[in-house]
Amino acid sequence: MKLLEEKIRQEGQALSETVLKVDSFVNHQVDPVLMQQIGHTFAQHYRGKGITKVFTIESSGIAPALTTALELGVPMVILKKQTTKVLNGDVYQTNITSFTKGTSYELTLSAKYIQPDDKILIIDDFLANGEAASGASRLVEEAGASIYGIGILIEKSFQKGRKRLEDAGYDVCSLVRISRLGRDLIEFEEADI
Amino acid sequence: MKLLEEKIRQEGQALSETVLKVDSFVNHQVDPVLMQQIGHTFAQHYRGKGITKVFTIESSGIAPALTTALELGVPMVILKKQTTKVLNGDVYQTNITSFTKGTSYELTLSAKYIQPDDKILIIDDFLANGEAASGASRLVEEAGASIYGIGILIEKSFQKGRKRLEDAGYDVCSLVRISRLGRDLIEFEEADI
Numbered sequence: 001m002k003l004l005e006e007k008i009r010q011e012g013q014a015l016s017e018t019v020l021k022v023d024s025f026v027n028h029q030v031d032p033v034l035m036q037q038i039g040h041t042f043a044q045h046y047r048g049k050g051i052t053k054v055f056t057i058e059s060s061g062i063a064p065a066l067t068t069a070l071e072l073g074v075p076m077v078i079l080k081k082q083t084t085k086v087l088n089g090d091v092y093q094t095n096i097t098s099f100t101k102g103t104s105y106e107l108t109l110s111a112k113y114i115q116p117d118d119k120i121l122i123i124d125d126f127l128a129n130g131e132a133a134s135g136a137s138r139l140v141e142e143a144g145a146s147i148y149g150i151g152i153l154i155e156k157s158f159q160k161g162r163k164r165l166e167d168a169g170y171d172v173c174s175l176v177r178i179s180r181l182g183r184d185l186i187e188f189e190e191a192d193i
Numbered sequence: 194m195k196l197l198e199e200k201i202r203q204e205g206q207a208l209s210e211t212v213l214k215v216d217s218f219v220n221h222q223v224d225p226v227l228m229q230q231i232g233h234t235f236a237q238h239y240r241g242k243g244i245t246k247v248f249t250i251e252s253s254g255i256a257p258a259l260t261t262a263l264e265l266g267v268p269m270v271i272l273k274k275q276t277t278k279v280l281n282g283d284v285y286q287t288n289i290t291s292f293t294k295g296t297s298y299e300l301t302l303s304a305k306y307i308q309p310d311d312k313i314l315i316i317d318d319f320l321a322n323g324e325a326a327s328g329a330s331r332l333v334e335e336a337g338a339s340i341y342g343i344g345i346l347i348e349k350s351f352q353k354g355r356k357r358l359e360d361a362g363y364d365v366c367s368l369v370r371i372s373r374l375g376r377d378l379i380e381f382e383e384a385d386i
Contacts, residue, residue, distance in 0.1 A: 023303065024305070024306070025303075027271075028271060028273065028303055029270045030259065030262075030269045030270070031268060031271070032260075032263035032268070032269055032353075033263065035259060035263075036282060046258060058252040059255060059271065062223075062255040062256060063256075063259050063269075064254075066223065066225055066256050066259060066260075067225075067259075069225045070226065070229060074222065075225070076223045076224075076256075077221065077222045078220075078222075078252065080221065110216065110221055112217070112219070113221060113222045114224075184290075
Protein backbone atom coordinates (compact mmCIF):
# COMPACT_ATOMS: atom_id res chain seq x y z
CA MET A 1 0.00 0.00 0.00
CA LYS A 2 1.90 2.97 -1.37
CA LEU A 3 0.13 5.49 0.86
CA LEU A 4 1.24 3.74 4.07
CA GLU A 5 4.77 3.31 2.71
CA GLU A 6 4.92 7.06 1.93
CA LYS A 7 3.68 7.92 5.42
CA ILE A 8 6.40 5.70 6.95
CA ARG A 9 9.03 7.36 4.75
CA GLN A 10 7.85 10.78 5.93
CA GLU A 11 7.17 10.16 9.62
CA GLY A 12 8.55 6.76 10.63
CA GLN A 13 11.62 6.73 12.87
CA ALA A 14 14.05 3.83 12.74
CA LEU A 15 15.51 3.74 16.24
CA SER A 16 17.67 0.65 15.79
CA GLU A 17 18.01 -2.41 13.57
CA THR A 18 14.74 -3.78 14.92
CA VAL A 19 12.68 -0.83 16.21
CA LEU A 20 10.53 1.34 13.96
CA LYS A 21 8.44 4.05 15.63
CA VAL A 22 5.20 5.07 13.94
CA ASP A 23 3.84 6.90 16.97
CA SER A 24 2.67 9.92 15.01
CA PHE A 25 0.05 8.12 12.89
CA VAL A 26 -0.49 4.52 14.15
CA ASN A 27 0.39 3.85 17.78
CA HIS A 28 -0.07 7.00 19.87
CA GLN A 29 -1.42 9.69 17.59
CA VAL A 30 -3.66 8.05 14.97
CA ASP A 31 -4.47 9.35 11.48
CA PRO A 32 -8.20 8.51 11.06
CA VAL A 33 -8.23 9.09 7.29
CA LEU A 34 -5.26 6.75 6.82
CA MET A 35 -7.03 4.16 9.01
CA GLN A 36 -10.14 4.46 6.85
CA GLN A 37 -8.03 3.91 3.72
CA ILE A 38 -6.31 0.91 5.32
CA GLY A 39 -9.73 -0.55 6.17
CA HIS A 40 -10.84 0.02 2.60
CA THR A 41 -7.72 -1.68 1.22
CA PHE A 42 -8.07 -4.74 3.46
CA ALA A 43 -11.81 -4.95 2.73
CA GLN A 44 -11.21 -4.90 -1.04
CA HIS A 45 -8.75 -7.77 -0.60
CA TYR A 46 -10.92 -9.88 1.71
CA ARG A 47 -14.43 -9.08 0.46
CA GLY A 48 -16.56 -12.03 -0.67
CA LYS A 49 -14.49 -14.61 1.22
CA GLY A 50 -17.13 -15.34 3.83
CA ILE A 51 -15.30 -13.66 6.72
CA THR A 52 -17.61 -13.47 9.75
CA LYS A 53 -15.49 -11.47 12.25
CA VAL A 54 -12.38 -9.32 12.40
CA PHE A 55 -10.16 -10.02 15.42
CA THR A 56 -7.40 -7.78 16.73
CA ILE A 57 -5.15 -7.51 19.76
CA GLU A 58 -5.51 -4.52 22.04
CA SER A 59 -4.67 -1.79 21.52
CA SER A 60 -2.82 -0.54 18.42
CA GLY A 61 -4.71 -2.86 16.08
CA ILE A 62 -8.14 -1.56 17.11
CA ALA A 63 -8.30 1.40 14.71
CA PRO A 64 -7.47 -0.49 11.47
CA ALA A 65 -9.49 -3.54 12.59
CA LEU A 66 -12.54 -1.32 13.17
CA THR A 67 -12.39 0.32 9.75
CA THR A 68 -11.86 -3.08 8.08
CA ALA A 69 -14.78 -4.64 9.97
CA LEU A 70 -17.00 -1.68 9.14
CA GLU A 71 -16.32 -2.07 5.41
CA LEU A 72 -16.76 -5.84 5.53
CA GLY A 73 -20.01 -5.47 7.48
CA VAL A 74 -18.96 -7.81 10.32
CA PRO A 75 -18.31 -7.40 14.09
CA MET A 76 -14.84 -6.69 15.44
CA VAL A 77 -13.46 -8.47 18.51
CA ILE A 78 -10.64 -7.09 20.66
CA LEU A 79 -8.50 -9.85 22.17
CA LYS A 80 -7.58 -8.65 25.64
CA LYS A 81 -4.18 -8.64 27.27
CA GLN A 82 -4.74 -9.83 30.82
CA THR A 83 -2.23 -10.32 33.57
CA THR A 84 -3.92 -13.30 35.19
CA LYS A 85 -5.21 -16.72 34.22
CA VAL A 86 -8.99 -17.03 34.39
CA LEU A 87 -9.93 -20.39 35.86
CA ASN A 88 -13.45 -20.90 34.57
CA GLY A 89 -14.38 -22.23 31.15
CA ASP A 90 -15.94 -19.05 29.83
CA VAL A 91 -12.76 -17.81 28.18
CA TYR A 92 -9.98 -19.01 25.92
CA GLN A 93 -6.53 -17.89 27.02
CA THR A 94 -2.98 -18.35 25.80
CA ASN A 95 0.28 -16.98 27.11
CA ILE A 96 2.17 -14.56 24.87
CA THR A 97 5.78 -13.61 25.46
CA SER A 98 6.88 -10.66 23.36
CA PHE A 99 10.62 -10.84 22.83
CA THR A 100 10.40 -7.43 21.11
CA LYS A 101 8.97 -5.75 24.18
CA GLY A 102 10.13 -8.08 26.93
CA THR A 103 6.62 -8.57 28.25
CA SER A 104 4.33 -11.49 28.93
CA TYR A 105 0.52 -11.60 29.14
CA GLU A 106 -2.52 -13.85 28.82
CA LEU A 107 -4.28 -13.17 25.52
CA THR A 108 -7.96 -13.61 26.36
CA LEU A 109 -11.12 -14.24 24.35
CA SER A 110 -14.57 -14.74 25.81
CA ALA A 111 -16.13 -17.96 24.52
CA LYS A 112 -19.30 -15.98 23.76
CA TYR A 113 -17.70 -14.14 20.84
CA ILE A 114 -16.51 -17.07 18.78
CA GLN A 115 -18.41 -20.01 17.26
CA PRO A 116 -17.07 -23.08 15.43
CA ASP A 117 -18.47 -21.80 12.10
CA ASP A 118 -16.68 -18.44 12.38
CA LYS A 119 -14.19 -17.55 9.67
CA ILE A 120 -11.81 -15.03 11.20
CA LEU A 121 -9.64 -12.30 9.74
CA ILE A 122 -6.92 -11.18 12.17
CA ILE A 123 -5.69 -7.58 11.78
CA ASP A 124 -2.64 -6.23 13.63
CA ASP A 125 -0.33 -3.24 13.31
CA PHE A 126 3.10 -4.96 13.33
CA LEU A 127 4.42 -8.38 12.43
CA ALA A 128 7.88 -9.06 13.88
CA ASN A 129 8.43 -12.52 15.39
CA GLY A 130 4.74 -13.39 15.17
CA GLU A 131 4.08 -14.07 18.85
CA ALA A 132 0.85 -12.08 19.02
CA ALA A 133 -0.61 -13.33 15.72
CA SER A 134 0.33 -16.93 16.57
CA GLY A 135 -1.37 -16.57 19.94
CA ALA A 136 -4.51 -15.13 18.37
CA SER A 137 -4.53 -18.05 15.93
CA ARG A 138 -4.24 -20.56 18.79
CA LEU A 139 -7.32 -19.05 20.48
CA VAL A 140 -9.36 -19.23 17.27
CA GLU A 141 -8.37 -22.85 16.65
CA GLU A 142 -8.98 -23.83 20.25
CA ALA A 143 -12.56 -22.61 19.76
CA GLY A 144 -12.88 -24.81 16.69
CA ALA A 145 -13.21 -21.84 14.31
CA SER A 146 -11.02 -21.15 11.29
CA ILE A 147 -8.68 -18.36 10.25
CA TYR A 148 -9.09 -17.02 6.76
CA GLY A 149 -6.11 -14.70 6.86
CA ILE A 150 -3.84 -12.40 8.82
CA GLY A 151 -3.69 -8.78 7.67
CA ILE A 152 -0.70 -6.74 8.83
CA LEU A 153 -0.01 -3.02 8.47
CA ILE A 154 3.79 -3.19 8.80
CA GLU A 155 5.78 -6.40 8.44
CA LYS A 156 9.41 -6.48 9.46
CA SER A 157 10.28 -9.09 6.85
CA PHE A 158 13.81 -9.60 8.24
CA GLN A 159 12.26 -11.14 11.34
CA LYS A 160 10.77 -14.61 11.47
CA GLY A 161 7.06 -13.85 12.00
CA ARG A 162 5.86 -14.31 8.44
CA LYS A 163 7.67 -17.61 7.96
CA ARG A 164 6.36 -18.88 11.27
CA LEU A 165 2.75 -18.03 10.34
CA GLU A 166 3.05 -19.39 6.80
CA ASP A 167 4.66 -22.60 8.08
CA ALA A 168 1.59 -23.00 10.31
CA GLY A 169 -0.59 -22.74 7.20
CA TYR A 170 -1.84 -19.17 7.49
CA ASP A 171 -2.15 -16.65 4.69
CA VAL A 172 -0.40 -13.37 5.54
CA CYS A 173 -1.18 -10.11 3.75
CA SER A 174 1.07 -7.17 4.65
CA LEU A 175 0.39 -3.61 3.47
CA VAL A 176 4.05 -2.69 3.88
CA ARG A 177 7.13 -4.93 4.15
CA ILE A 178 10.36 -3.62 5.60
CA SER A 179 13.47 -5.57 4.69
CA ARG A 180 16.02 -3.63 6.71
CA LEU A 181 16.15 -1.08 9.53
CA GLY A 182 19.05 0.89 10.94
CA ARG A 183 19.71 4.33 12.36
CA ASP A 184 17.81 6.63 9.96
CA LEU A 185 17.52 3.77 7.48
CA ILE A 186 14.25 2.16 6.37
CA GLU A 187 14.40 -0.22 3.39
CA PHE A 188 11.18 -1.46 1.82
CA GLU A 189 10.48 -4.50 -0.31
CA GLU A 190 7.43 -5.33 -2.37
CA ALA A 191 4.30 -5.65 -0.24
CA ASP A 192 1.36 -8.03 -0.72
CA ILE A 193 -1.20 -5.40 -1.78
CA MET B 194 -28.82 8.71 21.87
CA LYS B 195 -31.80 6.39 21.55
CA LEU B 196 -29.93 3.81 19.47
CA LEU B 197 -27.28 3.26 22.15
CA GLU B 198 -29.94 3.14 24.87
CA GLU B 199 -31.84 0.49 22.90
CA LYS B 200 -28.66 -1.56 22.45
CA ILE B 201 -27.99 -1.40 26.20
CA ARG B 202 -31.59 -2.50 26.92
CA GLN B 203 -31.15 -5.46 24.56
CA GLU B 204 -27.60 -6.58 25.36
CA GLY B 205 -26.34 -4.79 28.48
CA GLN B 206 -25.95 -6.87 31.63
CA ALA B 207 -26.29 -5.25 35.04
CA LEU B 208 -24.08 -7.40 37.26
CA SER B 209 -24.48 -5.37 40.45
CA GLU B 210 -25.50 -1.91 41.65
CA THR B 211 -22.40 -0.43 40.02
CA VAL B 212 -21.29 -2.78 37.22
CA LEU B 213 -22.81 -2.72 33.74
CA LYS B 214 -21.32 -5.08 31.13
CA VAL B 215 -21.50 -4.02 27.50
CA ASP B 216 -18.95 -6.55 26.31
CA SER B 217 -20.97 -7.65 23.29
CA PHE B 218 -20.88 -4.30 21.45
CA VAL B 219 -18.44 -1.86 23.16
CA ASN B 220 -15.66 -3.42 25.23
CA HIS B 221 -14.75 -6.84 23.86
CA GLN B 222 -16.84 -7.45 20.77
CA VAL B 223 -17.39 -4.09 19.03
CA ASP B 224 -20.27 -3.14 16.74
CA PRO B 225 -18.59 -1.06 13.99
CA VAL B 226 -21.86 0.38 12.62
CA LEU B 227 -22.90 1.54 16.08
CA MET B 228 -19.44 3.10 16.54
CA GLN B 229 -19.83 4.94 13.24
CA GLN B 230 -23.21 6.27 14.35
CA ILE B 231 -21.77 7.33 17.72
CA GLY B 232 -18.98 9.18 15.89
CA HIS B 233 -21.56 10.86 13.69
CA THR B 234 -23.64 11.92 16.71
CA PHE B 235 -20.65 13.37 18.57
CA ALA B 236 -19.40 15.11 15.41
CA GLN B 237 -22.78 16.75 14.84
CA HIS B 238 -22.69 18.06 18.40
CA TYR B 239 -19.08 19.29 18.32
CA ARG B 240 -18.69 20.40 14.69
CA GLY B 241 -17.66 24.04 14.11
CA LYS B 242 -16.28 24.48 17.63
CA GLY B 243 -12.64 24.61 16.57
CA ILE B 244 -11.68 21.24 18.03
CA THR B 245 -8.16 20.31 16.88
CA LYS B 246 -7.77 16.79 18.32
CA VAL B 247 -9.81 13.96 19.84
CA PHE B 248 -8.16 12.29 22.84
CA THR B 249 -9.12 8.97 24.36
CA ILE B 250 -7.79 6.51 26.91
CA GLU B 251 -6.70 3.07 25.76
CA SER B 252 -8.38 0.86 24.94
CA SER B 253 -12.21 0.82 24.98
CA GLY B 254 -12.48 4.48 23.94
CA ILE B 255 -10.44 4.00 20.75
CA ALA B 256 -13.28 2.87 18.47
CA PRO B 257 -15.72 5.74 19.19
CA ALA B 258 -12.87 8.29 19.37
CA LEU B 259 -11.65 7.19 15.93
CA THR B 260 -15.06 7.53 14.26
CA THR B 261 -15.58 10.94 15.93
CA ALA B 262 -12.15 12.19 14.85
CA LEU B 263 -12.74 10.92 11.32
CA GLU B 264 -15.99 12.88 11.02
CA LEU B 265 -14.48 16.01 12.59
CA GLY B 266 -11.44 15.76 10.29
CA VAL B 267 -8.86 15.89 13.10
CA PRO B 268 -6.22 13.47 14.49
CA MET B 269 -6.99 11.12 17.36
CA VAL B 270 -4.56 10.58 20.23
CA ILE B 271 -4.57 7.48 22.46
CA LEU B 272 -3.48 8.27 26.02
CA LYS B 273 -1.44 5.27 27.14
CA LYS B 274 -1.72 3.36 30.39
CA GLN B 275 1.83 2.72 31.51
CA THR B 276 3.05 0.94 34.59
CA THR B 277 6.14 3.08 35.15
CA LYS B 278 7.04 6.74 35.54
CA VAL B 279 9.07 8.12 32.64
CA LEU B 280 11.80 10.35 33.97
CA ASN B 281 12.59 12.54 30.98
CA GLY B 282 10.64 15.60 29.93
CA ASP B 283 9.28 14.23 26.67
CA VAL B 284 6.03 13.03 28.17
CA TYR B 285 3.25 14.24 30.43
CA GLN B 286 2.14 11.69 33.02
CA THR B 287 -0.40 11.52 35.80
CA ASN B 288 -1.32 8.71 38.16
CA ILE B 289 -4.83 7.29 37.87
CA THR B 290 -6.36 5.08 40.51
CA SER B 291 -9.54 3.40 39.36
CA PHE B 292 -11.70 2.61 42.37
CA THR B 293 -14.08 0.79 40.01
CA LYS B 294 -11.43 -1.65 38.87
CA GLY B 295 -8.98 -1.51 41.76
CA THR B 296 -6.07 -0.66 39.47
CA SER B 297 -3.49 2.10 39.23
CA TYR B 298 -1.48 3.28 36.24
CA GLU B 299 0.41 6.24 34.78
CA LEU B 300 -1.67 7.91 32.07
CA THR B 301 0.91 9.01 29.52
CA LEU B 302 0.96 11.55 26.67
CA SER B 303 3.97 12.32 24.50
CA ALA B 304 4.68 16.07 24.48
CA LYS B 305 4.91 15.87 20.67
CA TYR B 306 1.19 15.33 20.25
CA ILE B 307 -0.13 18.35 22.12
CA GLN B 308 0.46 22.07 21.60
CA PRO B 309 -0.70 25.02 23.72
CA ASP B 310 -3.15 26.12 21.01
CA ASP B 311 -4.86 22.70 20.86
CA LYS B 312 -8.56 22.54 21.70
CA ILE B 313 -9.23 18.98 22.83
CA LEU B 314 -12.33 16.82 22.84
CA ILE B 315 -12.00 13.83 25.18
CA ILE B 316 -14.06 10.73 24.28
CA ASP B 317 -14.41 7.75 26.61
CA ASP B 318 -16.72 4.76 26.95
CA PHE B 319 -17.78 5.04 30.60
CA LEU B 320 -18.06 7.82 33.16
CA ALA B 321 -18.30 6.54 36.73
CA ASN B 322 -16.21 8.38 39.32
CA GLY B 323 -14.38 10.38 36.69
CA GLU B 324 -10.82 9.31 37.50
CA ALA B 325 -9.78 8.64 33.91
CA ALA B 326 -11.39 11.77 32.42
CA SER B 327 -10.00 13.94 35.24
CA GLY B 328 -6.53 12.52 34.60
CA ALA B 329 -6.80 13.14 30.86
CA SER B 330 -7.85 16.73 31.62
CA ARG B 331 -4.83 17.23 33.91
CA LEU B 332 -2.48 16.14 31.11
CA VAL B 333 -4.09 18.54 28.62
CA GLU B 334 -3.90 21.45 31.07
CA GLU B 335 -0.34 20.63 32.06
CA ALA B 336 0.56 21.03 28.38
CA GLY B 337 -1.11 24.45 28.37
CA ALA B 338 -3.83 23.34 25.94
CA SER B 339 -7.57 23.62 26.55
CA ILE B 340 -10.43 21.13 26.78
CA TYR B 341 -13.54 21.92 24.80
CA GLY B 342 -15.61 19.06 26.11
CA ILE B 343 -15.81 15.51 27.37
CA GLY B 344 -17.98 13.10 25.36
CA ILE B 345 -19.11 9.94 27.13
CA LEU B 346 -20.93 6.91 25.73
CA ILE B 347 -22.41 5.66 29.02
CA GLU B 348 -22.62 7.78 32.16
CA LYS B 349 -23.48 6.17 35.46
CA SER B 350 -25.20 9.30 36.73
CA PHE B 351 -25.57 7.89 40.26
CA GLN B 352 -21.81 8.08 40.65
CA LYS B 353 -19.87 11.28 41.19
CA GLY B 354 -17.90 11.60 37.92
CA ARG B 355 -20.10 14.14 36.18
CA LYS B 356 -20.32 16.46 39.17
CA ARG B 357 -16.57 16.24 39.65
CA LEU B 358 -15.89 17.18 36.01
CA GLU B 359 -18.50 19.94 35.95
CA ASP B 360 -17.20 21.38 39.23
CA ALA B 361 -13.78 21.55 37.55
CA GLY B 362 -15.36 23.60 34.76
CA TYR B 363 -15.67 20.97 32.03
CA ASP B 364 -18.63 20.45 29.73
CA VAL B 365 -19.82 16.82 29.77
CA CYS B 366 -21.96 15.34 26.99
CA SER B 367 -23.24 11.80 27.62
CA LEU B 368 -25.03 9.75 24.96
CA VAL B 369 -26.71 7.62 27.62
CA ARG B 370 -27.24 8.32 31.33
CA ILE B 371 -28.01 5.50 33.73
CA SER B 372 -29.61 6.53 37.00
CA ARG B 373 -29.78 3.13 38.68
CA LEU B 374 -28.37 -0.36 38.32
CA GLY B 375 -29.20 -3.59 40.09
CA ARG B 376 -29.44 -7.28 39.30
CA ASP B 377 -31.26 -7.30 35.93
CA LEU B 378 -32.24 -3.66 36.44
CA ILE B 379 -31.07 -0.77 34.25
CA GLU B 380 -32.82 2.58 34.72
CA PHE B 381 -32.18 5.39 32.28
CA GLU B 382 -32.61 9.13 32.62
CA GLU B 383 -32.61 11.81 29.94
CA ALA B 384 -29.28 11.99 28.15
CA ASP B 385 -27.50 15.09 26.79
CA ILE B 386 -28.00 14.35 23.08
